[in-house]
Amino acid sequence: EADIYQTPRYLVIGTGKKITLECSQTMGHDKMYWYQQDPGMELHLIHYSYGVNSTEKGDLSSESTVSRIRTEHFPLTLESARPSHTSQYLCASSEVLGGPLHFGNGTRLTVT
Amino acid sequence: AQSVSQHNHHVILSEAASLELGCNYSYGGTVNLFWYVQYPGQHLQLLLKYFSGDPLVKGIKGFEAEFIKSKFSFNLRKPSVQWSDTAEYFCAVKEGGGADGLTFGKGTHLIIQP
Numbered sequence: 001e002a003d004i005y006q007t008p009r010y011l012v013i014g015t016g017k018k019i020t021l022e023c024s025q026t027m028g029h030d031k032m033y034w035y036q037q038d039p040g041m042e043l044h045l046i047h048y049s050y051g052v053n054s055t056e057k058g059d060l061s062s063e064s065t066v067s068r069i070r071t072e073h074f075p076l077t078l079e080s081a082r083p084s085h086t087s088q089y090l091c092a093s094s095e096v097l098g099g100p101l102h103f104g105n106g107t108r109l110t111v112t
Numbered sequence: 113a114q115s116v117s118q119h120n121h122h123v124i125l126s127e128a129a130s131l132e133l134g135c136n137y138s139y140g141g142t143v144n145l146f147w148y149v150q151y152p153g154q155h156l157q158l159l160l161k162y163f164s165g166d167p168l169v170k171g172i173k174g175f176e177a178e179f180i181k182s183k184f185s186f187n188l189r190k191p192s193v194q195w196s197d198t199a200e201y202f203c204a205v206k207e208g209g210g211a212d213g214l215t216f217g218k219g220t221h222l223i224i225q226p
Contacts, residue, residue: 004155031212033213035216042215042216042219044216048212056212058213059213092156098212100161105154106155
């Protein structure tokens with residue numbers, strides 16, 4: 001059972017809506033990550049955080065933003081959803097830099 | 113930029129067959145290497161990892177992987193697969209000193225037929 005919780009598991013939303021994908025972990029990990037994955041493709045890092053008040057952009061450019069006000073919480077926000085944002089979003093955390101990642105179940109986002 | 117190649121996107125085997133999934137990466141320096149598995153309907157979970165030392169690493173459920181530095185490879189193996197091994201398998205690499213986060217391959221969808 002994952003110690004990282006992502007909600008919602010599935011989301012279908014219309015173009016132009018603002019959405020926030022939630023991610024929480026109970027392990028006290030400082031490092032947290034957001035990956036984006038399209039079907040049959042590799043995971044791409046879009047955001048990461050080293051700890052509270054730390055956020056960095058990943059390898060893949062994304063119109064989403066993140067915040068890290070509390071250690072356990074790392075939400076991702078899209079101000080205005082578009083069909084090109086349709087994808088699966090995976091949240092992960094790590095105890096140490098470069099160490100193994102613990103993943104949540106993901107959020108499958110569909111923008112119509 | 114770092115890249116990870118998994119050569120087999122779909123593999124179908126019968127139970128008790130031996131398994132080897134290929135993984136090659138592009139970075140020439142120090143790396144941390146990982147294999148993750150995603151069973152149907154479940155989250156990605158760590159299968160095994162290599163940081164340093166013995167290049168043959170053993171993971172959960174009878175899986176092992178061998179790091180061959182000269183070939184930039186980290187192939188996953190299992191001598192005898194079971195139906196429950198049906199899953200998606202991802203190889204991932206973290207280059208030493210590089211930006212945070214792992215670089216993943218596209219994954220291999222493994223189907224084990226009873």
